[in-house]
Amino acid sequence: MMLIKVEQLSYLQVLHDLSMQVEEGDWVTIIGKSGSGKSTLLKLIAGLISPTSGHIYYQGQDITDLDPIKLRQSVSYCYQQPVLFGETVADNLNFPFKIRHQQPQHDQLVASLQSVQLPAEFLTKKITELSGGEKQRVAMIRNLLFHPKVVLLDEVTAGLDEESKQAVHQFLVKAHQNGTTFIQVTHEIDEIANAEQKLVLENGGLHHEELSR
Amino acid sequence: MKNLAVSNWSLVLAFALVLVAVIVSTKEKLGLSKDIFIAVGRAIIQLIVVGFILKAIFKVNNVWLTIAMTMVIIFNASWNASKRDPNPRRHFWQSVVAEAIGTYLTLGTLIASGTIKLTPVQVIPITGMIAGNEMVAVGLCYKALYEGFHDQRQQVLEKLALGANRQQASHSLMRRAIKTGMQPTIDSIKTVGLVNLPGMMSGLIFAGVDPVYAIRYQIMVSFMLLSASSLGAVIACYLSYRNYFNDRLQLLVD
Incomplete structure (x- = not known):
């Protein structure tokens, strides 16, 4: 099933008449030079910015016709250097529940921490005491707690320590196995080498480099 | 009123105090001399005009005229509060709503409780105090909101990306x-x-009232300023935070 369809998308001087399609369960890797518009493309898909022209469809509906809140809860954008808010890790994991007017279950939060190889004690840990890698792991579970259908990864493993990189990678692979669709932007050699579908963003447009599926 | 003896001549002598400020500005090369003269000039003209207007209104002693005067005060306070909002997408009406609700609710409570009477002599000075204090609170609130959206832009963006609405973000x-x-x-x-x-x-x-009696009024003033500043700040904030987003829930801060 077609999940995301991008049609003749242009954004300022960055993207020109870009088109792409993403099927349910795909893991699309987008590569390209810095400033080529990779992050911009992901932000456009999440509806965080609006295109100059062109259309983006999610499950067949133009995203401008969709409630942006519902869209972003289904198509989740993950930042390269996430900012944690509040005081503790728990504040961050509670937030996705709070915006849905739900009460978090302690066991569920602990299990989510363990899924990125962080111990239960982390729940009460101050965010100022976390390393960059730990912050990204917390941010990842914050984004994926409610199982969005599409996850947009904006160089999420860039600059992380090896342990965190592995933890994030395993967490994402598991989510993918459970049916989550990924569109990823990366510079990491390993991630590019292992990519299922590779697209190169160049001169404002996308082209396939190879299709290994 | 025998204690109050500010004659025109004593005002002229008191003007020497302004010259002290001007000397400091000139000596320290602050470049404020022109501003000081303009400020003093404006204050004198504004106060003379207001003095005569108040005298006339107090003499007429009409409820509608009193209410009209409070509206003028609220309009001016809103105008100044709105000017302090650094957000180019600000809306003047939001300041008017915040100022009007804060002032009239506080004023209404004071009149209803019998603390003050609906006479121009009491209502107009009290309205000025309430609206003026609220103007400062609302202006500070706008500035802090603007700084917050700039300093913590990334946090707001992440919350939006997680699917938060404007208020949650x-x-x-x-x-x-x-x-x-x-x-x-x-x-x-x-x-x-x-x-x-x-x-x-x-x-x-100054007017010769017993200080023990005067404190009662001051306690009332404390209550009303607290009420007005909290109402003004809350209303202004809840109206103006929306100016930072468009209808696609995108943050309009670069």
Whole structure:
């Protein structure tokens, strides 16, 4: 099933008449030079910015016709250097529940921490005491707690320590196995080498480099 | 009123105090001399005009005229509060709503409780105090909100990306902005009598009223300023945070 369809998308001087399609369960890797518009493309898909022209469809509906809140809860954008808010890790994991007017279950939060190889004690840990890698792991579970259908990864493993990189990678692979669709932007050699579908963003447009599926 | 003896001649002599400020500005090369003269000039003209208007209104003693005067005060306070909002997408009407609700609710409570009477002599000065204090609170609140959206832009963006609505994405900034708006009022109430003898109380003491009686008015003033500044800050904040987003829930801060 077609999940995301991008049609003749242009954004300022960055993207020109870009088109792409993403099927349910795909893991699309987008590569390209810095400033080529990779992050911009992901932000456009999440509806965080609006295109100059062109259309983006999610499950067949133009995203401008969709409630942006519902869209972003289904198509989740993950930042390269996430900012944690509040005081503790728990504040961050509670937030996705709070915006849905739900009460978090302690066991569920602990299990989510363990899924990125962080111990239960982390729940009460101050965010100022976390390393960059730990912050990204917390941010990842914050984004994926409610199982969005599409996850947009904006160089999420860039600059992380090896342990965190592995933890994030395993967490994402598991989510993918459970049916989550990924569109990823990366510079990491390993991630590019292992990519299922590779697209190169160049001169404002996308082209396939190879299709290994 | 025999204690009050500000003659025109004593005002001219008191003008020497302005010259002190001008000398400081000139010596220290602050470049404020022109501003000082303009400020003093404006204050004199504004006060003369207001003095005559108030005299006329007090003489007529008409309820509708009194209410019209409070509306003029609220309009001016809103105009100044709105000017302090650095957000280019600000809306003047939001300041008017915040000022009007804060002022009229506070004023209404004072009149309904019998603390003051619906006469121009009482209503107009009290409205000026309420609206003026609220103007400062609202202006500070706008500034703090603007700084919050700029300093914590990334946090707001992440919350939006997680699927938060405008209010959920801005709530922590709004709380801080409201607090910033209310803080000066709370601080001045805390030190009232210890650091400063406020205008209302000083005025009554000047006029020969027993200080023990004058404090009652000052306690009332403290209550009303607290109420007005909190109402103004909360309403202004809850109306103006929306100016930072478009209808696609995208943050309009670069």
